[in-house]
Amino acid sequence: MKRIDLWLDEWLKIKEGPDDYSCALFAIICWEIWKSRCQFVFEGKEVDAIGCVGRAMRMVCDFWDADNDKKRRRVSETGVERNNVDAAFCKERGKAAVGLVARDDKGGFVGGLGKKINADLVFIAESMTVMEALNSYDRIGNCEVIVETDCQVLFDKLQKKEVKGCEWGCEDILQKCISMLQARQNWHLSLVARNGNKAADLMAADAMRSMVPKGWLCEPPPSLESVLYLDVTNSHEDVGERSGIG
Structure with missing residues (x-):
C-alpha cells in the first residue's frame, strides 16, 4: 500500500x-x-x-x-519456440483458467495467453492447457515448438499415448492432443520443473481474476516480467513425483 x-x-x-x-x-x-x-x-x-x-x-x-484483431503474433527468430503451459483451478468456485507463455530457446518472450475455461476437474484443466498450445499451430508456422508442462501424470499419458483410466471427461481431450501431436512433426512435449513454470502458472492465476488482457499478448503483463527470468534458471531442476497443479 x-x-x-x-x-x-x-x-x-x-x-x-x-x-x-x-x-x-x-x-x-x-x-x-x-x-x-x-x-x-x-x-x-x-x-x-x-x-x-x-x-x-x-x-x-x-x-x-x-483491439485484439489488430495484433499479430511474433515468431521466434531462432526457429525454436517453447510454450510453457499451466492451469489454475478452484473447485469451490467452479472456475478454471489456462496460462500459456511462449518464448524462444534463449528465454526471450514471444507471446502469451491467459483465458478462463470450463473444466469440472483439475486434470481436465491441465489437459486443456496442452490443447490450447496445439491450437496455436496456424499462428506459428514451421517453427519447432516444445510444449512444456509441469503435470507429471499428463506428460506420462501423452508420451505413452494412453487415454484409458483417465478421470471422467478427459479421454476425448487427451485423444485430440495425441492426434494433434502426431500430426505436427516439429512439435514435442517436455516435462518441466514446477519452479520453472511459474510464468505460465501466474498467467493462469491472473486470468482467473480477470487480470490478463483477452486474446494473444505481444508483450508480457507487468505482473509477469519479474518471474520470466526465474523460469529460465529453474526449468531444469529435478521434477520429482507430484500430482495436481500449482
Missing part, C-alpha cells in the same frame, strides 16, 4: 518507458480513483480500493479484447 503521490512518482520514473498496456492501465486506474473520490465527496459512498483496481483491470481487458 502506497500513497498516490509516491506511486505516481515511481511510475513516471520508469527508465525504459511504459508499454501500451501499462499506459492504458495507468490511465484507467487514475480515472477510477477520480470517480471513487467524487462518489465519496458528493454521494458519501465509501471508497473500495481493491474494487477500484479490479474495475480498472476489467476495463483494460475489455479494451484489449476489442
